[in-house]
Amino acid sequence: MIRFFGGRVMTLANGIETQDIEVWTEGSKIVFVGKPKAEELDGKVFEREYDLKGNLLMPSFKNAHTHSAMTFLRSYADDMPLQDWLFKQIFPMEAKLDGEKVYWLTKLAILEYLTTGCTAAFDMYFELDDYVKACIESGFRSVLCGAVSGDKSNLERLENNYLKYNNVDPLISFMLGFHAEYTCEKELMEGVGKLAAKYKAPVAMHNSETAKEVRECIEKYGMTPTELFDSFGIFDFGGAGFHCVHMSDKDLEIFKNKGVWAVHCAGSNVKLASGIAPIVKMQDMGINIAIGTDGPASNNCLDMFREMFLMTGLQKIACDDASACPADSVLKAATVGSARAMGLSDCDIIAEGKQADLIVIDLFQPNMQPLNNIGKNLVYSGSKQNVKLTMCAGKVLYEDGEFRIGEEPAVIYKKSNEIIESMKD
């Protein structure tokens, strides 16, 4: 058992206030939350007693949309028009990937997730065996998102992956999904809708990221992507849309009625000039909101703190209202919201029986002082610099700048540089 004591705990079970309580973990789970009585502590032997020394213990962040292995393209192709970026740089380089490369590039991403206090990624990519191996070896949690595209012949693979990766390891799960409307034939999307019905399962995909995507979908089908997906029954058991920048009122109604999560990717949306998602409108309607970074080729970092500031900052600008999208809603989206969007409802808050996916935030750094409001400090001032400890499923994977994922960072950096160099013609 590990005992966290001597600090502030933000359980996120309700608001963003903090409490002077203890948290104990055993194995992968939280087993005690509260103020122990003297007799409860008496004779109790802990594997480790972590004195928070006034710092903050809270649920970890979860990254609800990413393509982890795209670390190799970080700062490789920036400041370019979107189409050139995608077709001249990204796609040709991705064609050169293989399983071993994905394995190392995923480990690089995991290092970065840990530095930002993130313990789970909702990942959409390929070479899944190698991706999963990198996650399990590192002790990092991941929800794989079906990434099929093209024609209906890919449905079998999607179903097989769904069955396979939901039974491979407690850290790994798989959600039905497909890449996006503009990369999938109609029959494939119809087939995904049938799989959703067969397994009573949610479905996730890129949705309405750019104005072009929505316009062309309407030209082709007479419907927005959201309407189209809904017509195939894809959202009948919920799911998630990544980006959701260009959403009609009808689209939002569908999200609301079907309980679909909008996964906000603010950093990517500004960097690729996709637009500003209507987050405040969604919040007002009661639509579920999560936060993702998107892949490191489009962001370029995997920093949940930057995403949080961007989420509220962009809404304040877009709504011309400094009170829009308050800090508590942002903090909840990045933690509880993202966990639930990924189907990780046992990793969302600090409560007995939940998974011990926790972080310690250093409050004794200048950007967190004075302690007027810890929740607002996190959203408006927080930085990777403040992450002292990241625990996933009860195991400490990152502490005081040191990684414990079974592989030296230096080896991962060397491999990553070798990989990108080998791919340049």
Next chain:
Amino acid sequence: MIRFFGGRVMTLANGIETQDIEVWTEGSKIVFVGKPKAEELDGKVFEREYDLKGNLLMPSFKNAHTHSAMTFLRSYADDMPLQDWLFKQIFPMEAKLDGEKVYWLTKLAILEYLTTGCTAAFDMYFELDDYVKACIESGFRSVLCGAVSGDKSNLERLENNYLKYNNVDPLISFMLGFHAEYTCEKELMEGVGKLAAKYKAPVAMHNSETAKEVRECIEKYGMTPTELFDSFGIFDFGGAGFHCVHMSDKDLEIFKNKGVWAVHCAGSNVKLASGIAPIVKMQDMGINIAIGTDGPASNNCLDMFREMFLMTGLQKIACDDASACPADSVLKAATVGSARAMGLSDCDIIAEGKQADLIVIDLFQPNMQPLNNIGKNLVYSGSKQNVKLTMCAGKVLYEDGEFRIGEEPAVIYKKSNEIIESMKD
């Protein structure tokens, strides 16, 4: 003498490329930049030899607009409409400040500047003796900006401060300035124009931060703030405008023709819903651009990395162009640009004879890998986490998370919390 060797050096003298060279400092200055010959090293005794181990040495960031002592209001009043924020929260609290409070609150800000690799602040506030004391004791550079408002009776104080604080310490200088059009009477601004002529000196002020400010100025004077200031000769020897969000074409022409610096405060502008400054238009016209954080009540942190990403991200969105405002222009604005806007032309780049205001960036963190493009990595992925060392005027003030400013951070945090608590009714 201190010798930096074994890494990459980005001098920023021209582009953002890095070189495999050494940098030596002596006293407050850079005394050697290049590859030393064997005989130059022979028998040379260095006070310290800093092995960069492949990391990056570059000029420090400079924060070209801030109100340092406002740290006490960090996360004290957020998510509020601008007018309520200013009149109900900020102004009443500021009225309770005194010199000792400003002293401690400034030290808190200096700690944070150092963590983000910033060695100089262009500060506009009051209780200048106490502010200056905090900077000098810490070894931190500052340019004070005249902050007068109200009627012309304040001109004498402005002139006295100009003469006094330009001769107090090598780390301190003072630029003529006033708060803003909307807080100053006409005669005061006219008087500042005369002082500019008398001393052939640049002048800085808040300029066109909000649409309301510009609209009301036009109603009152029939001119925009920029036109009004120019009509008083205020820009005849250059200067700087803080924010510059709502600028007409004529305003931009004045900035261009008079060589006035536009100090971009992206974080504050989104958080207070002020708008997005026309940075790309300014860049296309050749207007000088610098970066500031604004004060910690409006941002809420003093993070030059976040400001850099926001600068380019907001332009990409506003221009609907993912290639807008490329990384090199942003990196230069935050370093060379800010230094020059502050009149610190001897602190801008790495070159022999320049001040040794330098930082070491840890490239062996996951967010900096692989090393496809270090400049783009800094702007798109950089974080406070990457700042290994901050040197101001040849003295190391921050290294590997430890501060060397002559005061323990714990004392500063305690004082800061006591100050804000004592001010709450």
